[in-house]
Amino acid sequence: MVGPPGVGKTSIARSVARAIDREFVRMSLGGVRDEAEIRGHRRTYIGAIPGRIMTLIKEAGTMDPVLLFDEVDKIGADFKGDPASALLEVLDPEQNKEFVDHYLEIPFDLSKVMFITTANNTDTIPRPLLDRMELINVSGYTEEEKVEIAKRHLIPKQIKAHGLKPEQIRISENAIRNIINYYTRESGVRNLEREIANVCRKVALKLVTKKKENYSVTPKNLSEYLGKKRYFYDIIEGQEEVGVTTGLAWTVVGGDTLFIETTAVPGTGKLVLTGQLGEVMQESAKAGISYIRSIAGELGIEEDFYKTKDLHIHVPEGATPKDGPSAGVTMCAAIISTLTGIPARKDIAMTGEITLRGKVLPVGGIREKVLAAHRAGIRKVLIPKENERDIDDIPANVRKRMEFVLLDTVQDALKEVLVK
Numbered sequence: 001m002v003g004p005p006g007v008g009k010t011s012i013a014r015s016v017a018r019a020i021d022r023e024f025v026r027m028s029l030g031g032v033r034d035e036a037e038i039r040g041h042r043r044t045y046i047g048a049i050p051g052r053i054m055t056l057i058k059e060a061g062t063m064d065p066v067l068l069f070d071e072v073d074k075i076g077a078d079f080k081g082d083p084a085s086a087l088l089e090v091l092d093p094e095q096n097k098e099f100v101d102h103y104l105e106i107p108f109d110l111s112k113v114m115f116i117t118t119a120n121n122t123d124t125i126p127r128p129l130l131d132r133m134e135l136i137n138v139s140g141y142t143e144e145e146k147v148e149i150a151k152r153h154l155i156p157k158q159i160k161a162h163g164l165k166p167e168q169i170r171i172s173e174n175a176i177r178n179i180i181n182y183y184t185r186e187s188g189v190r191n192l193e194r195e196i197a198n199v200c201r202k203v204a205l206k207l208v209t210k211k212k213e214n215y216s217v218t219p220k221n222l223s224e225y226l227g228k229k230r231y232f233y234d235i236i237e238g239q240e241e242v243g244v245t246t247g248l249a250w251t252v253v254g255g256d257t258l259f260i261e262t263t264a265v266p267g268t269g270k271l272v273l274t275g276q277l278g279e280v281m282q283e284s285a286k287a288g289i290s291y292i293r294s295i296a297g298e299l300g301i302e303e304d305f306y307k308t309k310d311l312h313i314h315v316p317e318g319a320t321p322k323d324g325p326s327a328g329v330t331m332c333a334a335i336i337s338t339l340t341g342i343p344a345r346k347d348i349a350m351t352g353e354i355t356l357r358g359k360v361l362p363v364g365g366i367r368e369k370v371l372a373a374h375r376a377g378i379r380k381v382l383i384p385k386e387n388e389r390d391i392d393d394i395p396a397n398v399r400k401r402m403e404f405v406l407l408d409t410v411q412d413a414l415k416e417v418l419v420k
């Protein structure tokens, strides 16, 4: 199961075991660097012990438990061997009938075990290992989903954990929404749960120090419990500006909106990129410029702009590193707006990789990106045509309120965002 932190991957694995009525055992692979942790030490070593897998099977007491390898993307490797290769054998149904632990030295049948692994992203999982897995994407939650999760699970759980009685504390729905929007910024619900716990603690304190019997938490008095608001979402207003476009990014904490600012000044054709842009993103900007040069005439841009003007592309919030090709179309539109002097609409967000010919290629994370756009008050998003099927993954209540435009080429995007 692959997904951002706190969306419930570990919890789902536990629930799967409960649902099929099997024992549940878990091993965290985060930071495991030694092959012997998986496969055991030979008995000739002093202090030799069996590997974790055999220990877990023993702990489960059955041949067919659900075995969770948590955080498989954080597995390490060093001179003591590569634990990932040891896992190869364990996870391959053809080979794990005869798994040999170095300590036990006799084959053991692991084929009845149900293996589940979790990861935050697949990039760092070795290819051969990934090849033995079936990927299930667990994506982030919408605000509505978080509200429901809070009401049905997190609040009752924390009330119980803090020794309160349900009638002593009431957290209103709007207070929950405010906690979600102003005190947490995440795809999952882990921080939401922590903030709810925080509220419960404060209420518990009040119950023992004050006379009042029950407390109601509303948006008005929320700051008494949690302090000042910590996050503000960019609410995007509809004004138009030359050289600024709105893009959509996708990071481990979920989707986010980002602004791309460009400006052109007389110079010698230098290109300056700031805002901690990764290499792929810089290359994508360069490809955009080459494309613009090839169609400068059509757009009414001076053909020699690349010799007579210095271009500066800046993506604010420089502290957050940004990378990936998916801002290609956004950067391209911002540059064209700067060079033509035509204002661009900031209330339309877009995402898409571009080619040198100006075609728009599909990108990942459409669901998260659209949710972020919706949160920021945007009602129209431009996405690559080949991402059309991803629209189905967007929760219906958000999808209904959004207008989607499918992009084939950069020109399609220009038609939407440039005001003339």
Ligand SMILES: Nc1ncnc2c1ncn2[C@@H]1O[C@H](COP(=O)(O)OP(=O)(O)OP(=O)(O)O)[C@@H](O)[C@H]1O
Binding pocket: 003, 004, 005, 006, 007, 008, 009, 010, 011, 012, 118, 119, 120, 149, 153, 154, 188, 189, 190, 193
């Ligand atoms: N859909 C949900 N319903 C109820 N509770 C949830 C849900 N999703 C997550 N939680 C709660 O959020 C917390 C974090 O979940 P969990 O540890 O399973 O996340 P995870 O996906 O394994 O995260 P990580 O990638 O950081 O390991 C848990 O307390 C869990 O109960």
Ligand SMILES: [Mg+2]
Binding pocket: 009, 010, 011, 070, 118
């Ligand atoms: Mg986990």
